[in-house]
Amino acid sequence: MIKSLVLYSSITGNTEKVAKRMADVLRTEGHDVAFVKVDEKTNVDLLAYDLVFLGSAVHQWLPTKMLMNYVKHMLKRYFSSGVIAPSSPIRPCKYAVCFCTYSGPHTGISEAIPATKWMKAFLEHVGFTVLEEWHTIGEFRNSEENSTKGRFGNIKGRPDEHDLAEIEDRVIGILNALKLCKNETSTRDDALKDITKTDSLEEEQRS
């Protein structure tokens, strides 16, 4: 069982839909999930979790102010307590995925990439290995023009069931990758044990 966290910022509900689907899949797959919507008081220690999904709506190519304020607050906390050290040593078995929803009305996915990169930079400072960055199209609520005349055409109703099914598959893909990683480690450990056994047998036969 993986101790996981879905931490997200959403203003009009699109990112929340994605975040909820992630949490549902994690739970269905038997993992422990904390589901947290960021607000002014959020003080969640990411290091209490082994798999973190950090997500936001995109506002002016970046995460929301709420998400960025949380990150800035945690950066201060982590720097002052020595959690963030030079070279940002990679912490074993601490994995993360960054995700966002965006409308891309002007330049498409180029508007979303800076947002996930920003979140990724933070997670890497803390020592997480960021496995993937996911960008899901979301309707620009309260803006007919941006929801119908942008780079992606008509995006009303997105994220829709198709988008959410893709998220579900991707979460399962991440879980499979982590399982594989665990299996590979145990296979490698078994192989090492076998080598050590053979070495000591040969040693005994020589003496």
Ligand SMILES: Cc1cc2nc3c(=O)[nH]c(=O)nc-3n(C[C@H](O)[C@H](O)[C@H](O)COP(=O)(O)O)c2cc1C
């Ligand atoms: C104030 C504001 C600024 C936005 N800026 C961008 C932007 O720069 N690029 C983009 O692709 N979408 C932008 N959007 C659209 C949202 O990112 C998109 O609709 C997203 O899915 C909303 O997520 P939410 O429903 O979780 O808040 C903006 C929306 C708002 C309200």
